[in-house]
Amino acid sequence: MGTRGKDVVLSYCGEHDHDSAVQKPKPADSNPVPPSPDAARKIAVGVLEGARGSIRSTQHCQERMEERDFDLFDMEYVIRNGGCKAHEFVPEKRQHKYTFFGHIDGTGFEAVFALSADNDLIEHPLLILISGVFKTRSGKRKKTF
Numbered sequence: 001m002g003t004r005g006k007d008v009v010l011s012y013c014g015e016h017d018h019d020s021a022v023q024k025p026k027p028a029d030s031n032p033v034p035p036s037p038d039a040a041r042k043i044a045v046g047v048l049e050g051a052r053g054s055i056r057s058t059q060h061c062q063e064r065m066e067e068r069d070f071d072l073f074d075m076e077y078v079i080r081n082g083g084c085k086a087h088e089f090v091p092e093k094r095q096h097k098y099t100f101f102g103h104i105d106g107t108g109f110e111a112v113f114a115l116s117a118d119n120d121l122i123e124h125p126l127l128i129l130i131s132g133v134f135k136t137r138s139g140k141r142k143k144t145f
Contacts (some may be wrong), residue, residue: 108134
């Protein structure tokens with residue numbers, strides 16, 4: 001038997017105290033938990049492959065790229081194949097910052113990037129390239145040819 005054409009009575013059996021029944025949102029200034037290094041790698045690689053989101057390179061990163069002779073492909077290689085050395089939330093910039101370490105042409109390299117905490121990390125992540133450095137005395141790429 002259906003309820004078509006009949007009155008249906010619904011009753012709520014939960015908490016009646018409105019404040020305890022409704023989950024309160026966290027304050028906007030609370031620090032979000034950074035995604036795990038593996039999650040950050042997947043998000044960053046997805047952005048670098050063009051699957052979703054966008055990339056922004058800081059002026060500092062652009063200057064270091066020229067000075068230290070590395071490029072976006074070096075950063076992508078280390079993010080994709082290296083390990084996470086450090087990660088933290090930077091509250092003043094609202095960014096999840098990561099440092100990945102790997103080897104390029106036999107030389108250690110660190111890629112530093114961030115994911116914006118103000119962007120949806122699944123649908124529209126913003127990947128921010130911060131810096132990169134070869135682990136040499138000068139911080140520059142060794143000549144291999």
